[in-house]
Amino acid sequence: MSALTPEAAATGDLAAVAAFLYREAELLDGYELEAWLELYAPDATYWIPQGGRETDPRFDVQLMLDDRRRLRERVLRINGGHAYSQDPRSSTVHLVGNVRIAGEEEGALDVRSVQLITELRKGRQLLYSAHVRHLLVPDAAHGFLIRAKEIRLVNNEVPLGNLTFLL
Amino acid sequence: MTAITDPADLITDDWRVHGSIYTSEAIFAAEQERIFRTSWLYVAHESELRNPGDYKTTYAGTQPVIVTRGADDGRLRVMLNRCRHRGAAVCQAESGSANFFRCPYHGWTYRNTGELRGITYDDAYSDLDREQLGLTQLPRVDVAHGFVFASFAQEGPSLQEHLGHALPYLELISRQGPEGIRLSAGSHRLEYEANWKLQVENTIDNYHFGFVHRSFLEVLADRVGEAPPIMQQILFNETYRTVDLGNGHSVHEFGDPRAGNNGAQLGDLPFNLIVFPNLCFVGAQVRHVLPKRAGHTEVRLYPMLHEGASDEYNTAILRTHEGFYGAAGMGGPDDVEVAFERVADGMRATEQEWLVMSRGAHREQPQPDGTIVGHSADEVPQRAFYRGWRRAMAIGGAA
Numbered sequence: 001m002s003a004l005t006p007e008a009a010a011t012g013d014l015a016a017v018a019a020f021l022y023r024e025a026e027l028l029d030g031y032e033l034e035a036w037l038e039l040y041a042p043d044a045t046y047w048i049p050q051g052g053r054e055t056d057p058r059f060d061v062q063l064m065l066d067d068r069r070r071l072r073e074r075v076l077r078i079n080g081g082h083a084y085s086q087d088p089r090s091s092t093v094h095l096v097g098n099v100r101i102a103g104e105e106e107g108a109l110d111v112r113s114v115q116l117i118t119e120l121r122k123g124r125q126l127l128y129s130a131h132v133r134h135l136l137v138p139d140a141a142h143g144f145l146i147r148a149k150e151i152r153l154v155n156n157e158v159p160l161g162n163l164t165f166l167l
Numbered sequence: 168m169t170a171i172t173d174p175a176d177l178i179t180d181d182w183r184v185h186g187s188i189y190t191s192e193a194i195f196a197a198e199q200e201r202i203f204r205t206s207w208l209y210v211a212h213e214s215e216l217r218n219p220g221d222y223k224t225t226y227a228g229t230q231p232v233i234v235t236r237g238a239d240d241g242r243l244r245v246m247l248n249r250c251r252h253r254g255a256a257v258c259q260a261e262s263g264s265a266n267f268f269r270c271p272y273h274g275w276t277y278r279n280t281g282e283l284r285g286i287t288y289d290d291a292y293s294d295l296d297r298e299q300l301g302l303t304q305l306p307r308v309d310v311a312h313g314f315v316f317a318s319f320a321q322e323g324p325s326l327q328e329h330l331g332h333a334l335p336y337l338e339l340i341s342r343q344g345p346e347g348i349r350l351s352a353g354s355h356r357l358e359y360e361a362n363w364k365l366q367v368e369n370t371i372d373n374y375h376f377g378f379v380h381r382s383f384l385e386v387l388a389d390r391v392g393e394a395p396p397i398m399q400q401i402l403f404n405e406t407y408r409t410v411d412l413g414n415g416h417s418v419h420e421f422g423d424p425r426a427g428n429n430g431a432q433l434g435d436l437p438f439n440l441i442v443f444p445n446l447c448f449v450g451a452q453v454r455h456v457l458p459k460r461a462g463h464t465e466v467r468l469y470p471m472l473h474e475g476a477s478d479e480y481n482t483a484i485l486r487t488h489e490g491f492y493g494a495a496g497m498g499g500p501d502d503v504e505v506a507f508e509r510v511a512d513g514m515r516a517t518e519q520e521w522l523v524m525s526r527g528a529h530r531e532q533p534q535p536d537g538t539i540v541g542h543s544a545d546e547v548p549q550r551a552f553y554r555g556w557r558r559a560m561a562i563g564g565a566a
Contacts, residue, residue: 085500159358160494
């Protein structure tokens with residue numbers, strides 16, 4: 001797997017990649033957050049940009065740009081019972097589509113998808129749509145590990161309410 | 168329900184506050200008239216308008232405005248974002264640089280000084296006084312330590328007089344970085360379904376921190392291996408204090424405000440500051456509170472970067488800020504949930520409408536300079552704000 005050409009990746013592993021993304025979505029929707037965290041590599045980054053393609057996290061404020069330590073803290077916080085913005089919790093459905101393997105980057109598969117995330121909380125239903133990018137590296141236990149996840153919400157520049165559930 | 172006709176009666180001398188100040192559209196309209204149309208209002212930081220021709224769009228109260236730096240004279244102006252012909256907003260972008268604003272509806276064009284430059288097919292007008300048809304300017308614009316303020320009022324206290332005892336704190340903020348500060352990283356934008364004053368009040372409310380932000384304190388405890396001492400400090404550290412600075416302004420000092428940031432998070436100010444009516448400074452951010460309706464508010468949080476510091480340092484300020492603030496932060500959304508929206512939910516119970524805002528009122532210490540000092544977790548900042556509010560809102564002036 002580590003020497004995949006883009007062509008081989010695109011033809012050979014799409015089903016495995018899609019199944020992995022569905023698995024991640026399922027863990028998020030089921031609030032199995034500790035199991036979800038296991039899908040992230042020790043050096044993983046998790047990014048929800050604010051702004052268009054030109055936004056640069058070195059200079060521009062982002063909605064979220066976590067390393068795995070902070071991602072673990074998010075899980076601790078949500079599971080700890082005192083995060084009022086998740087009391088009650090959001091109920092979500094992650095709909096994953098348009099999955100494709102765009103190439104390879106430093107030994108990782110560059111996977112693109114679109115996601116429609118429906119969130120219901122306190123009787124109010126909201127929709128979030130995003131272009132999503134995963135960098136996936138092979139892993140014996142889970143099939144893949146996530147080295148990077150980037151969630152480009154279409155509404156990331158408008159005033160937002162509560163994005164404390166994990167996307 | 169109590170029948171009250173003068174808003175000044177909504178706050179009693181023993182610090183009971185009537186809930187309608189947060190829910191009544193009539194009060195909201197009166198606030199726009201008596202506070203936002205008379206006071207000095209923050210609109211920009213000079214770093215957002217460095218070069219001639221630069222502009223940004225924002226709000227003065229509920230009114231959309233454009234702040235510009237004159238392309239020819241470098242002067243700062245604040246004008247309504249509204250074409251004088253049929254009222255369309257002439258500028259859509261959040262910020263940029265332009266010599267002209269052209270209304271997309273019928274093509275009327277204005278210089279970035281606001282002056283009307285061109286009317287399309289103007290032979291159809293017989294007696295139009297073009298000099299009177301520039302974009303409507305706010306009559307007074309002034310700058311304090313880089314912070315740009317404007318007022319709808321032709322006359323009244325100067326900006327220096329309005330800021331009063333808050334002015335030295337703005338100076339300290341302006342000197343945070345080796346070469347000052349800049350607001351170049353954009354802003355987090357939040358909206359919530361509750362009154363704007365709840366966000367201002369909550370900016371310095373040390374009493375709430377251990378309750379609303381318990382989950383964040385748990386995260387910090389996990390990070391450093393022991394419970395952070397913030398609640399002990401707030402309750403028992405005598406160098407921590409809240410101060411009513413007069414004119415509705417207030418500050419929370421944690422130790423000497425000139426002595427750096429007291430080991431707090433990266434880039435954090437050594438104090439939190441509220442500048443009446445809707446400008447706040449907390450952590451490493453400028454917080455601009457934008458009233459929309461009695462029950463709807465937008466908030467813009469601008470991280471303050473340090474001019475002259477390394478890119479790495481400023482990037483770390485951004486990451487630290489994002490950990491707590493913004494829609495996905497581990498702190499701010501808990502304020503939105505509890506201190507704003509659950510308050511709005513509770514306020515629907517109107518059978519008994521009075522709130523209690525007297526915490527620590529008996530131990531306030533008036534100072535010779537007119538400021539009032541109180542304990543860290545007392546409601547001194549809330550009372551400071553509502554003293555200003557009550558005076559401005561009273562029918563016929565001073566309450």
